[in-house]
Each structure stands twice: as C-alpha cells, then as structure tokens.
Amino acid sequence: MSVSTGTSASRRGSPAEPAAGAGSLPIAGVTAAPQARPGRGAPAGRHRGWLRLISPIVVLALWQIISVTGIVSQQKLPSLTTLWSTAVRLITTTSPTYGTLQGAMAISLERVAVGFAIGGSLAVILAVIAGLSRFGENAVDPVMQAARTLPLFGLIPVFIVWFGIGETPKITLIALGAAIPLYLNTFAGIRGVDGKLAELGQVLGLSRREMIRDIMLPGALPMILVGLRQSLGVAWLALVVAEQINANAGLGFIINQGETFLQQNVIFVALFVYLILGLLTDYIVRLIERRALTWRRGILET
Amino acid sequence: MATRNPGDLAAERTGPGAVAAPEVAAPGVVAQTRGLSRSFAGHVVLDDLDLEIRSGKFLAMIGRSGTGKSTLLRALAGLDRDVTGDLTVSAPVSVVFQEPRLVPWKRVGANVSLGLRASDPRGVARSALDEVGLAARADAWPLTLSGGEAQRAALARALVRDPGLLLLDEPFSALDALTRISMHALVLSLWERHRPAVLLVTHDVDEALALADRVLVLADGKIAHSADITLDRPRDRDHPDLVALRIRLLTELGVATRDVD
Numbered sequence: 001m002s003v004s005t006g007t008s009a010s011r012r013g014s015p016a017e018p019a020a021g022a023g024s025l026p027i028a029g030v031t032a033a034p035q036a037r038p039g040r041g042a043p044a045g046r047h048r049g050w051l052r053l054i055s056p057i058v059v060l061a062l063w064q065i066i067s068v069t070g071i072v073s074q075q076k077l078p079s080l081t082t083l084w085s086t087a088v089r090l091i092t093t094t095s096p097t098y099g100t101l102q103g104a105m106a107i108s109l110e111r112v113a114v115g116f117a118i119g120g121s122l123a124v125i126l127a128v129i130a131g132l133s134r135f136g137e138n139a140v141d142p143v144m145q146a147a148r149t150l151p152l153f154g155l156i157p158v159f160i161v162w163f164g165i166g167e168t169p170k171i172t173l174i175a176l177g178a179a180i181p182l183y184l185n186t187f188a189g190i191r192g193v194d195g196k197l198a199e200l201g202q203v204l205g206l207s208r209r210e211m212i213r214d215i216m217l218p219g220a221l222p223m224i225l226v227g228l229r230q231s232l233g234v235a236w237l238a239l240v241v242a243e244q245i246n247a248n249a250g251l252g253f254i255i256n257q258g259e260t261f262l263q264q265n266v267i268f269v270a271l272f273v274y275l276i277l278g279l280l281t282d283y284i285v286r287l288i289e290r291r292a293l294t295w296r297r298g299i300l301e302t
Numbered sequence: 303m304a305t306r307n308p309g310d311l312a313a314e315r316t317g318p319g320a321v322a323a324p325e326v327a328a329p330g331v332v333a334q335t336r337g338l339s340r341s342f343a344g345h346v347v348l349d350d351l352d353l354e355i356r357s358g359k360f361l362a363m364i365g366r367s368g369t370g371k372s373t374l375l376r377a378l379a380g381l382d383r384d385v386t387g388d389l390t391v392s393a394p395v396s397v398v399f400q401e402p403r404l405v406p407w408k409r410v411g412a413n414v415s416l417g418l419r420a421s422d423p424r425g426v427a428r429s430a431l432d433e434v435g436l437a438a439r440a441d442a443w444p445l446t447l448s449g450g451e452a453q454r455a456a457l458a459r460a461l462v463r464d465p466g467l468l469l470l471d472e473p474f475s476a477l478d479a480l481t482r483i484s485m486h487a488l489v490l491s492l493w494e495r496h497r498p499a500v501l502l503v504t505h506d507v508d509e510a511l512a513l514a515d516r517v518l519v520l521a522d523g524k525i526a527h528s529a530d531i532t533l534d535r536p537r538d539r540d541h542p543d544l545v546a547l548r549i550r551l552l553t554e555l556g557v558a559t560r561d562v563d
Contacts, residue, residue, distance in 0.1 A: 200403045203379055203396070204417035204463075214416060218407040295407045295443045 078265040083272065086265040090254075097261065098254050105273055107250040108239055111167070112281075115174025116235045122175070123182035123231070124224070128212060131190030131220070144183050152177050152234075153241050160245075170242035177238035178231040185227025189220025222296075225289050232281045240274060332357045332467045332499045333378055333395075337387035339523070340373055347373050348385065349523030355499050357393070357466060362502045362514035366555060369520045371503040375471050378501065393466020393499070396459075400472045402452035404444035404459075411440035414459045430458040433495075434488060450481040454488065461492060468498040472505065486512055490535055507551050511544050512537055519554045527554045 060080060066072050067079035074082065090101035098104070130140040152173065159169035193216055201211045217224075243252020251270045258266035333355040340348040347370040355361060365371045376382045377389060379397045404413045414430055415423035431437045434454040444452060453473055460468060470489075474482045490513060493500055504510055510517045511531065519527040529547055531537075537544060 196399070196401075196403055197405060199381060200399075200405070201417070202381065204459075206417040210417055214408070215405065218405075221407075295445065 075264060078268055082265050083268050087269045087272075090266070090269060097257050098266065099249065101254070101269070101273065104249060104251050104254050104270075105277070108243065108252070109277065111170055111242070111250065112174060112232075112235050112239050112277075115171045115238070116178045116232065118171065119175030119177070119179035119235070120182050120228070120231060123179040123227075124186055126179075127183050127186035127190060128216070131187050132212070132216065141187070144180070144187075147176070148180050148184065152238065156241070156245060165246040170239070170247070173242045174235050174238045178235040181230035181234060182224070182227040185223045185230070186220055189223025189227075190216050192223065193219035221292060225285060225292070228288075229282055229285045232285065233278065236274060236278045236281070330357050331355065332393040333389075333391045333501075335374075335377075335387060335389050338374070338377065338385055338389055339387050340370070340377065340382065340385045346523055348377070350387070351524055353518075353525065355467060355501060357499050358497045360493060360500045360502070360513060360515045361518060362504060362510035362516070363518045363520055364504055364507055364510050364551065364555065365520035367505065370523050371520050372471055374520070375469050375501065375503050378467070379469050391467065394463060395467045395469060396461065396463050396465035396498075397469045397471065398453070398456050398460045398473045400475060402444070402447075402449075402456040404447070404452055404455055406444050408444070409440070410436065410442050410444060410447065410455050413444060413455060414462055416459070418462060426462055427458070430462040431455070433461070433492065434458045449477050450485065453477060453485065457489070457492065461496060461498075464496070465498045468493075468500045470500060470502040470504075472503055474509065475505065482509075487536070489513065507548055507555070508539060510551075511548060512539065517547075517551060519551060521554070527551070 063077070064080045067074060067077045067082075078086070087101065090098060094100050094103075126140050126144065129136040130144070131137070155176070156169070156173065159172055163169040163172060197215050197219060198211070201215045206214065239250075240252055240255075243250040244256050247253040247256070251273055254270045255267050258264070258270065331354055333353075335351055335353045338348055338351040338353070339346070347368075351370075351374065353374070363371050363374070373382065375397075377385045378391060379395055380391070404410070405416065408416060411424065411427045411431065415427035418426065420426045428437060428440060431440050434457055436451060436454050436458065439447065439451060439455075444455070447455065453476075456473070474485050477485060486509065489500075502510070502513060512535075514531060517529045517531065518525050521527075527550075529550065531544075531547065533541060533543060
C-alpha cells in the first residue's frame with residue numbers, strides 16, 4: 001500500500017485528524033479545531049511516518065496467513081495473492097459480467113467528482129451566507145441542521161421516485177452527503193474567525209467582498225479543509241451505496257455482480273479500490289492543506 | 303451597518319441619544335466630541351465627555367484601567383455604535399491596537415496594503431515598510447516577526463492610509479522596555495514627517511511625557527486634567543518641568559508620589 005506511506009508522511013504539520021470517520025456524519029462544531037503543533041521537528045515527524053506503516057502491514061500479513069493456512073476458508077477470505085491475480089485479470093480482460101476494473105473506476109470517480117463539486121460548492125456558499133449574518137444564519141442553518149439529522153440512505157427510495165434510476169439520484173445522494181460536513185465545518189470556521197480581525201477589517205475599510213475573501217474564508221480555511229476531508233469520505237460512502245442500487249456500471253456494480261456470482265475475491269478487489277481511491281483523495285486534500293496553510297508553518301520554522 | 307471607509311471624509315456619527323444637531327467642527331479640528339456618553343449594562347464609562355483634537359497635535363490620554371480610555375478610542379475609530387452624544391470625525395482615521403493584529407495568512411507587505419485604495423498598493427506598502435525599517439521583512443509571514451517588528455508593521459499599515467487622525471491604543475504596552483524606547487523614537491519621527499493628529503492611549507505616564515504635546519487624564523468618564531508640554535523632543539525625563547508634571551499627573555491618577563523624586 002504505497003498510498004498510505006505518502007499519507008502518513010504528509011501528516012506532519014497538517015490539521016488534526018477529523019473527529020468523525022468517513023462513515024459518520026460529524027456533529028456541528030464538534031470537529032476538533034486544527035492546531036499548529038510546535039515542538040515536533042522534521043526528523044521526528046518522518047520517523048513517526050514510518051512507524052505508522054507497521055500496523056497496516058501487520059494486518060495484511062495476518063490476513064495472508066489466516067487465508068493461506070485455511071484458518072478461514074479462501075471462500076470467505078481470499079488470500080492477498082488471489083486478490084492480486086483477480087485484480088490483474090479484471091484490469092487486463094473485458095468480461096461481459098464486470099467490464100474492466102479501470103472502466104468501473106473511471107465511472108465511479110466521475111460520479112464522486114460531479115456530486116462533490118455540486119454539493120461542495122453549495123455547502124460553501126450556504127455556509128458563507130449563514131456565517132456572515134444573523135439573518136443568513138436564521139435562514140439557512142435550521143434547514144441544514146435538520147438535513148444533518150436525516151438518514152442519508154433513507155432518502156434513496158425518495159430519490160428514486162423523484163429522479164428515477166439513472167445518474168441523477170446517485171449524484172444527488174453524493175452531493176447531499178458531501179454538502180453537510182463541509183457546510184457544518186465552514187460555518188463553524190467562519191464563526192470562529194477572530195473577531196478582532198473582523199474589527200481590523202472594519203477599521204481598514206474593507207468592502208464586504210474583501211472581508212469575505214481576505215479575512216473570513218482564509219480564517220475559516222483550516223476548518224474548511226477538515227470539512228473537505230470528511231465530506232470526501234461521505235461522498236465515497238454515498239457512492240458505494242448509490243452504486244449498489246440499479247447501477248449497470250461502476251465499482252458498486254462490480255460488487256453487486258460479484259455477490260450474484262458468488263465471487264468473493266471480486267468483491268474484495270472492488271473494496272480495495274474504494275479504499276485506495278479514498279486514501280488518495282484524502283492525500284490530495286492534505287497536499288492542498290500543506291500549500292494553503294504555509295503561513296502557520298512559520299511558527300515551526302523559526 | 304455600512305463598513306466605514308477611512309477615505310470617507312467627515313464621517314459623522316451621532317448616537318441614538320443625540321439631541322442637538324452636531325456642530326460643524328472648527329477648522330483645524332479633526333475630531334470632536336460633545337457630551338459623549340457610554341455605559342455598559344448600567345455602568346457609566348464615559349460621562350458627558352467633551353474633547354477636541356486639533357490637526358497635527360500629539361495627545362496622550364492616561365487613566366487608571368477601566369476609566370474608558372479604550373472606549374473613547376473605539377468610539378473615535380467608529381467601532382462603537384452605542385455611544386450617545388455628538389461625535390464628529392472629519393479626517394481619515396487609522397488605528398494601531400494594543401496587539402499588532404496582523405492578518406496571519408497575509409505576508410507583511412500584503413498586510414500593510416490590505417484594503418488600500420491606491421494605484422500601486424504594493425509600492426506604497428514597500429515604502430511604508432521602509433520607513434519603519436522593515437523593508438527586508440515584506441515577504442515574511444507575520445507569525446515569524448518579533449513583537450516589536452509586528453508592531454512596526456502595524457504602524458506602517460496605519461500610516462500608509464495617510465490618516466488625519468492616528469489612534470494608538472496602548473500600542474507599546476506588550477513590548478519590552480528597550481523595544482519600547484526605540485518605538486517611541488520611531489513614532490515621533492513618523493509623526494514629525496506625516497503630521498497626523500495622534501491620540502495615544504497609555505497607562506504609562508513617562509511615555510505620555512516623552513511624546514505628547516498635551517496629556518489628558520481621564521477619570522470617572524471625564525477629562526479630569528489636561529496639561530500642555532512645550533519642551534522640545536527628545537526630552538530629558540529628568541527635566542524639572544517634567545518631574546513636576548509627573549508628580550502632578552500621578553496625583554491626578556491617585557497614585558502615591560512620595561518616593562517619585
């Protein structure tokens with residue numbers, strides 16, 4: 001898993017891990033505020049990065065041993081080597097049952113990208129409206145808080161009635177799932193911006209646009225990035241669920257087919273692809289974080 | 303609530319309790335209050351205060367903590383909308399706060415030019431930083447500056463707006479003694495070059511004596527005492543006039559002065 005190497009190595013100097021994992025929707029404002037971490041030097045951080053690799057490797061090794069020795073049957077838990085050859089076969093051959101793995105991946109990625117783009121941008125716009133005035137808060141926040149408590153996947157039947165069984169209900173589900181954590185964190189981030197800086201903006205005569213662009217959004221950025229990561233996690237989760245209903249392409253479809261044809265190894269391969277894609281998007285957000293929050297590293301460098 | 307623009311000349315603020323129409327300020331007056339009052343939850347902080355700030359004058363205001371020095375300054379800066387009475391400010395205002403308030407995600411140069419309406423904001427910011435001796439740190443992140451450097455950047459940011467009235471809210475109180483002395487010299491030289499009216503709020507009598515043309519003592523929400531200083535700067539703090547005035551001011555502040563001289 002070369003992906004996790006990069007992920008852990010990049011952790012140094014990035015905001016705290018979101019409190020809620022990919023699967024659970026965060027509660028308003030509960031997410032830990034990112035903190036600069038002085039006192040952790042570069043060598044120590046790199047060392048730590050390698051240490052973090054040990055436990056995943058142990059898990060994978062145990063998996064392989066349990067499967068190969070037959071403690072758990074290959075039918076229930078295919079060995080990693082079997083999964084590898086399955087993956088190679090799915091990539092190199094086009095089967096009528098599964099299509100190709102990379103084709104499915106592209107379709108899934110596209111769904112997440114479109115859904116996330118719609119949901120994410122709506123979330124930020126709504127959070128700015130709610131964050132900047134009492135009126136906006138009263139108008140937007142109750143609805144968003146109510147939406148937060150809705151069971152996302154309970155909406156699937158409703159979406160099917162409204163939007164049919166094509167792409168629309170899937171995209172809507174992903175957009176809604178992604179919007180909520182991003183909204184909550186952005187809103188909390190804007191409200192958490194130092195009031196003294198807002199006052200400064202007033203003294204300097206900043207226009208409303210400048211206030212949002214130069215003070216509010218950058219001030220909220222650490223929280224926005226935490227929200228972004230949670231949001232992407234939910235988006236992937238929503239994708240899996242959405243794709244297992246009425247899909248005829250994509251990773252979820254492959255899982256469904258694997259289930260139908262009792263091919264456990266195909267299901268595991270698809271799950272691994274989800275995992276890798278999830279880690280990859282997370283890694284990209286961390287890279288953005290490192291670039292966008294350079295100003296905070298100033299403390300660490302001196 | 304419109305955002306106040308420092309370029310907005312003759313910004314006139316009248317509190318809800320104002321009765322008479324505000325008088326037009328006399329020429330040479332950049333800010334004026336008549337019967338200015340402010341209370342917080344029934345506790346009166348400013349009580350019917352009259353103040354006139356003439357252009358180019360360096361005023362220092364001292365007072366015990368909680369006497370409303372900062373409240374008055376915030377009112378003049380347009381940051382307090384709940385004052386009553388007449389308040390006329392007829393010049394662009396800049397403020398330097400007790401803490402530098404640099405925007406941490408903007409480099410020092412961008413902090414100075416933030417919100418600046420000029421044809422070449424970067425160039426203007428550079429020369430302002432040059433004036434406070436910080437040209438070399440224009441591209442630094444604010445969090446890497448020392449306390450003195452940060453406060454100098456804040457001064458540059460205030461001056462670059464060409465204020466007619468510069469409000470300084472205990473800007474040196476968080477600095478060490480040596481840095482404070484060099485900041486005094488810097489403020490004086492900047493003031494002499496740009497000649498804004500200055501209102502310096504401080505709790506340090508010696509600071510007021512070293513810098514100001516006039517020292518005001520604020521007590522019980524009013525100006526309790528006012529003393530003019532005509533000595534040339536830089537001033538010898540042991541000058542007999544200053545020693546006498548120091549005792550007088552400390553007495554006004556209610557501080558025992560037996561051991562001062």
